[in-house]
Amino acid sequence: MSNQVCFANITTTSMTIILQFFREYAAKYWRFYTAGLIALLCTNGLSVAIPWCLEQALVSVDPVTGDGNFERWVALILGAAIAVMVVRTTSRLLIFIPGREAEFVLRSEYFEHLLKQQAPFFRRMNTGDLLSRGSNDIQFVRVLIGFAGLQVLNLAFALPLNLAMMFRTSVPLTVGCVLPLLLALYVMRRSVAHMMTRMRRAQEELSLLSNEILESYNGVRVVQAYGANHALLERFSKRNRSYVGIQVELSLLRAFLLPIVTVVGNLAIVVLLWFGGREVASGELHFGVVSAYAVYVMNIVAALTSLGWVINVVQRGQISLSRIMEVLNADPGIPACTSILPEGPLDIELRDLTFSYPITGDSPAVSHISLRVGSGQTLGVFGTTGSGKSTLVRLLSRLETPPPGTVFVGGIDVRDVSLRALRQAIAVVPQKSWLFSRTIRENIALSVSEDDLKGAVLSQAVQDAGLQDDLQSFPDGLDTVVGERGVTLSGGQRQRAALARAFYRGGRILILDDTLSAVDHDTEQRLIQAIYAQGDGRTVVMISNRVSALRHADILVVLDQGRVVQQGTHDELLAAGGAYADAWNTAALGAIS
């Protein structure tokens, strides 16, 4: 979907985006560009001068017409050759540097901007797409302003200079040589476009194939246990064949269409031999001139070959640029902060909170929820999957923006508090415990700089989260790397690590979103003790579908389809009957039998 939006953007606003980009990222390098242009002009001047010197040398060695004084022309050729090395290097450097610098700035800003985006943005864009914008698209933009910039400017000098030298020799000959080249350019241009479409398709096929392979490898246990190797191989082979098919198509295009400019360049040499040769035979031209002329023709062929690619690079670069700008211009939609949180313990209040996700449309994820949790109290939330528990957590921690006047922390609407301040006050242990592939220590501290300062705090957090015993089984204890390149943590260990992270961070409100689901009963009870023991006025929100985890909460709410269907203490809810009481009684009944 986002692709279509992009393409629509290009036709309508592509110029605006390119201009915006140049204004913001490239314009400040104007000095580089100016100097680069001068160096480029020198380069092209010299590369036209060399064939001209060759021409002069050939004229002067001719025993019939020459003066034999060709050494000075040779000296000039050698001098120009050395000079061209210096100015060409300089020109390329001067024009490439801004491209790299802009890439650096663009990439940093892109990443920082992503970190600022809120949940609605991430629901709209998928991660793979954002990643490919951050890597491929940024590279295309760099190529656009570095390589393509250089080639375009180079063409701007090379074409007129070489053409001028050719016209100087003979106008009809030049027209005869250049016309077929223009035709070749057209063919080349079309074939590059064809190739690009197929290359993109090949890329898509390859990523489908990779998905297929990854899925097979991940499910290999099931595949083998069910003797399904053959079925999977068939699926794989289908994808593999269609990928190979595109490669075969590509190889045909690559072989026959791409060298077209070169072969037409050779045809221009035939024209030169034919007509130029006649003029040499009739004494109107010197053969040295014809030799130099051949060099000019080849220079133009080289320039035109690059033009075929440059046009594509520019087009692709434009698409990439607009894809990046779409992200950079996206407004994170954070309301202005107008209030600050009070000092000390914080209470939580929800006033008739109704919230629906934009994608699911009309049915709200939570509706008409009102409740109050005094500072230092514990709120337990009980409910089935899909009852709105996690949405509640996301709203409290402002991962989702609640409607105005519905969610209050310390008496202040969370919309009015800066995100930074709010999140410093709230520690959340989310349902999915995400760990970075770095050391456990870094995963708990999540900030390298404070490591040394808070060594004691860190080990206390590890202790409280019950992670101590697990650490002993890891090769490097706290400094064990987690993930692909290190140890794999079990579900329970991940949850405990996430808990330690929250303990380490502290905060006046602690929210646990079904955090203890993967730990056994003993550990669960121990951790709940630890959570209460952390105490000192901390407000706790504990979400679970385990009665055992909730029974000690000060207030319990039972959620069903986004609504609070029951509210009270453990004893009150038991007395009232209902889902919570049922769950508790089943447990008790089990114990009796």
Added chain:
Amino acid sequence: MSAKEIPARPRTQSEWELLRRFYRWMAPYKKRLLVAVAIVPLMALCTVAQPRLLGLAIDDYMLRGDIDGLNWIALAFLGLAVGEYLLAATHTWLLGTVGAWAIGDLRRDVYQHIMTQGQRFFDRRPTGRLLSRTTSDVEALGESFFTGVVGILADAARLIAIVVMMLSLDPWLTVVSFSVLPAIAIVVNWFRKRLRDYSVKIRVLVAKLNGFIQEHLAGIDVVQLMGREADAADEFRAINREALTTYHWSNFYDAALYAVMDGMSSICIGVVVWYGGSLVWGDAITPGLLVAFVDYVQKALVPVKEFSAKYATMQRSFAAMDRITELLDTDESIASGNQTLSGQSNTVVFDRVTFSYPGVSEPVLSDISFRVKPGSVVALVGSTGAGKSTVCRLLTRAYAGYEGSIQLSGKELSSISETDLRRVMAIVPQDIFLFGASARFNLAFDDAVTDEELLQTLELVQARKFIEALPDGLSTDLGEGGGRLSLGQAQLLSLARAMARDAEIVVLDEATASVDPATEILIQQAIDRIFSLKTVVVVAHRLSTIRAADLILVMERGRIVERGDHTSLLASGGRYAELHHQLETGGEEHKAVPLPASA
């Protein structure tokens, strides 16, 4: 980042050995390959004839005023140009197709090889690495082999033809013309080496940057909740800056290399004109020959300039080939036996089985013995790490190399044929895995099963309703990892998969992930059905599952510490009674589940 980079492994096989092995995949396309190779000398001839013709045109026709002859020369030149184009295009095309096909076959073989490996193989290799062996490495091999290895051969042919031609025309002028060549080769090589170092460094840094973005996007909630934005941005900027500096250096060498090669060709021309000019002036050679030599030198420089780039490509392709063949040489698949099994009444026997995972000295199972009678249910209980899942893995032959004996109907497990084993035994792993394919594919793979039969199976595990509610019923694509289904539905489907075939024995590793009570009831009922219909070995976490078993084995540290049925074990007041008490007060595992009739 604290993670260490994995150092590149030195290559273990010689180029010839690798080429010989790789030829296996090209052999089916031998004819095309031969034609492509046969074209190479013809291409070289076309290349070498053109400058000579130019020289002749000048000497014998232009300077003598022979206009008719000039027409013929131009025509011949035209023929050469078109011929060279057609030959080169055909050559490239043939190689391209052979490459695409051979690489496709190779990829299939690598895939097949990996898919038949035992669990041990996967334990030590992250899926990501296996994926890149099958895609990036195979791809790199395809791309680099033909530009690298074949390209160097074609260039060599061209260069030899040019040098031979030049020597035959004028040996001394040839020697002088190429006098600058060693200098060019040395300079170009020097620059390339620097460039290569930088490009390796850049690849690592770019991978790091992308990995960094990926990780922070995947964990964006944590990043924002824990206020890590500023730290992350700083770290990112630091890696980004390192990349920038590396890029600048690489740019410098790149720009300089390009310019130096360009300048060096001009120097060559200067040298040829200087020495050749004096020969022309002294009437030792004709002007046309001088022009031809200028042209030859230009043409000879192209392969010289590209040699080191192509050599690097070739090395890359050998490295990829080495990694791929190393993988193909590693065979940790578990051999199929040849004993057959009757379809029914298979007794499972573990007789003093001891097993340890590779590289771990302490055994994970010691002296395990038990017997599962046809139609009965055996439950394995115990804390995490007691060895319950390992029993399942051995029974399903995910690992080999145990001591003692595991028998099915009196036949040793390792001697039973793969097809028969898979026919009589179905497995439900703890980690539910669904493919991004239709529900039908997920249930039956490519077995010939009618929709009606599948729906009946689904009915059995109470999954028929939600599958039928999907837009295309059984044909509905379940999405990546079965993402279209809820966790509970996925569990039910995984149970249905085991029931969809006529397997007599079901090995069930109960899923621990919590689902809502309503689904929990459905799952429990499905498991009860399986118990009543099959011989079951179950790793049980739910109390109701445990109680329904005919035999309960309590495991601890790889040993069976207690055995018996629920009542007798409870009465004896040992480890089982303790576990039972824990589960009960936990309350949640069996909440809202009707008690089994037998309890």
